[in-house]
Amino acid sequence: MKVARLPKDPGPAAWNRLLPDADPATPLEENITADWLIIGAGFAGLAAAHRLSKQAPGDRIVVLDAVRVGDGPAGRNSGFMIDLPHDLTSADYAGALESDKAQTQDNRLGIAHAREMAQEYGLSDEAFSVSGKINGAATAKGHAHNVSFAKHLTALGEPHEMLDVAQMRDITGSDYYQSGLFTPGCAMIQPAMFMRGIASGLRSNHVSIHEMSPVTSLERQTDWVATTPKGRVIAPRVILAVNGHLNSFGYLPRRLMHVFTYASMTRALSEQERSSLGGHAAWGLTPADPMGTTVRRISGIGGDRIIIRNRFTFDPSMEVSDKRINDVARDHDRAFAARFPNLSDVGMDFRWGGRLCVSRNNVQVISELDEGLYSACCQNGLGTAKGTLAGGLAVDLAMGRSSDSLSRALAADLPSRLPPAPLSSIGANFFLKWQERQAGGEL
Numbered sequence: 001m002k003v004a005r006l007p008k009d010p011g012p013a014a015w016n017r018l019l020p021d022a023d024p025a026t027p028l029e030e031n032i033t034a035d036w037l038i039i040g041a042g043f044a045g046l047a048a049a050h051r052l053s054k055q056a057p058g059d060r061i062v063v064l065d066a067v068r069v070g071d072g073p074a075g076r077n078s079g080f081m082i083d084l085p086h087d088l089t090s091a092d093y094a095g096a097l098e099s100d101k102a103q104t105q106d107n108r109l110g111i112a113h114a115r116e117m118a119q120e121y122g123l124s125d126e127a128f129s130v131s132g133k134i135n136g137a138a139t140a141k142g143h144a145h146n147v148s149f150a151k152h153l154t155a156l157g158e159p160h161e162m163l164d165v166a167q168m169r170d171i172t173g174s175d176y177y178q179s180g181l182f183t184p185g186c187a188m189i190q191p192a193m194f195m196r197g198i199a200s201g202l203r204s205n206h207v208s209i210h211e212m213s214p215v216t217s218l219e220r221q222t223d224w225v226a227t228t229p230k231g232r233v234i235a236p237r238v239i240l241a242v243n244g245h246l247n248s249f250g251y252l253p254r255r256l257m258h259v260f261t262y263a264s265m266t267r268a269l270s271e272q273e274r275s276s277l278g279g280h281a282a283w284g285l286t287p288a289d290p291m292g293t294t295v296r297r298i299s300g301i302g303g304d305r306i307i308i309r310n311r312f313t314f315d316p317s318m319e320v321s322d323k324r325i326n327d328v329a330r331d332h333d334r335a336f337a338a339r340f341p342n343l344s345d346v347g348m349d350f351r352w353g354g355r356l357c358v359s360r361n362n363v364q365v366i367s368e369l370d371e372g373l374y375s376a377c378c379q380n381g382l383g384t385a386k387g388t389l390a391g392g393l394a395v396d397l398a399m400g401r402s403s404d405s406l407s408r409a410l411a412a413d414l415p416s417r418l419p420p421a422p423l424s425s426i427g428a429n430f431f432l433k434w435q436e437r438q439a440g441g442e443l
């Protein structure tokens with residue numbers, strides 16, 4: 001089976017650029033055999049490798065990725081490992097009570113696995129810490145979303161705290177927010193630092209990770225044979241941890257939605273800018289309306305910076321142009337200026353985009369696709385926690401283990417079918433634009 005499309009990541013992987021240069025990549029340049037092959041070194045792939053290193057010690061585990069660790073979507077996100085329900089297609093993130101309870105339990109398993117890896121490999125608090133997040137509300141409608149989500153959290157028995165305008169100013173240094181809803185269970189990561197730290201820990205545990213090694217074909221002979229431009233891996237069991245690129249391997253055509261979202265990161269703030277802004281040195285804010293703007297302030301390697309993320313576009317080709325990044329930049333600059341008018345001299349150092357994979361019915365694809373071929377894909381935009389969970393569960397499935405979480409994953413419906421191509425593209429982009437317009441000042 002020839003792989004139809006290889007990943008293309010638009011713009012720089014900013015979080016990775018803040019870090020010291022990594023050691024040179026070691027692309028696969030020979031034919032090798034392994035007990036396990038994992039394709040994709042994102043959250044799902046590295047979590048799968050870690051779980052395997054525990055459950056099948058001594059087995060030869062090989063991971064291949066088309067790009068450098070931390071350069072793909074896993075290193076391009078906003079770094080919120082969210083424990084609570086966070087359905088991007090709902091008005092205020094909430095869904096039905098029982099399914100939200102199960103989802104929270106699953107997300108927490110993903111976060112617990114991430115924490116276990118972070119502790120085992122000695123990652124810093126900057127790379128991973130459970131410090132909570134705020135749902136910021138900039139408008140009366142956003143505040144109403146927060147109030148209704150807070151009621152839902154009470155019904156779920158989840159701790160939360162409503163913050164008023166003064167508390168929001170105290171944390172963010174901005175007058176933009178009317179209120180906030182703080183929830184303590186979200187882990188915040190420096191995504192590239194986290195991914196590189198986990199990859200280096202795995203390597204020290206004898207997992208072979210070959211970056212810059214795109215799999216161009218995958219076929220089943222007696223075992224599975226994955227071909228890259230300069231080598232081959234032959235393995236009886238393969239875990240596909242490629243998120244939406246599952247389609248490129250020929251699986252689930254017309255059932256996965258390929259969505260891009262976008263971010264910009266400021267240059268490092270000067271001492272004077274930091275004191276004129278005030279606020280806490282590090283915080284993370286998701287918008288009360290899922291279509292709004294996510295904002296983070298970070299301080300650590302690379303200095304004190306602000307990151308803005310907004311806009312979603314539906315791109316079935318799994319590629320976006322440089323022009324798109326430039327167009328979205330205007331939305332980022334407008335959102336930044338509205339929130340931080342006293343930082344008008346602060347420009348953006350990096351602008352980028354990245355792929356999400358979403359199913360219409362909000363399900364993941366954790367299953368055995370063919371004999372010895374497993375999927376840990378379709379994270380519905382929340383892959384930091386859900387991808388980590390998926391990687392671990394795919395291994396449990398392959399090793400014949402059982403758990404409530406795995407039973408839930410296996411019982412899930414297939415992703416719903418999409419309407420025919422031109423219709424789904426026009427319809428989805430129109431719907432996203434309309435929802436973004438509805439988000440008003442939350443955007």
Ligand SMILES: Cc1cc2nc3c(=O)[nH]c(=O)nc-3n(C[C@H](O)[C@H](O)[C@H](O)COP(=O)(O)OP(=O)(O)OC[C@H]3O[C@@H](n4cnc5c(N)ncnc54)[C@H](O)[C@@H]3O)c2cc1C
Pocket residue numbers: 003005006007039040041042043044045064065066067072073074075076077078079080081082213214215216241242243245260261262263309353354355356357376377378379380381382383384385386387
């Ligand atoms: C700007 C932005 C902000 C985001 N913010 C958040 C957030 O705050 N919280 C959150 O939970 N999620 C967020 N996300 C989404 C999150 O990044 C993804 O859901 C997550 O990366 C998916 O993890 P994964 O391991 O399943 O897939 P990926 O991270 O996409 O990893 C899959 C890997 O497979 C590789 N691959 C694909 N095809 C091949 C091939 N043929 N050969 C070899 N390798 C291949 C790719 O190069 C890639 O590295 C955000 C995304 C973006 C772009």
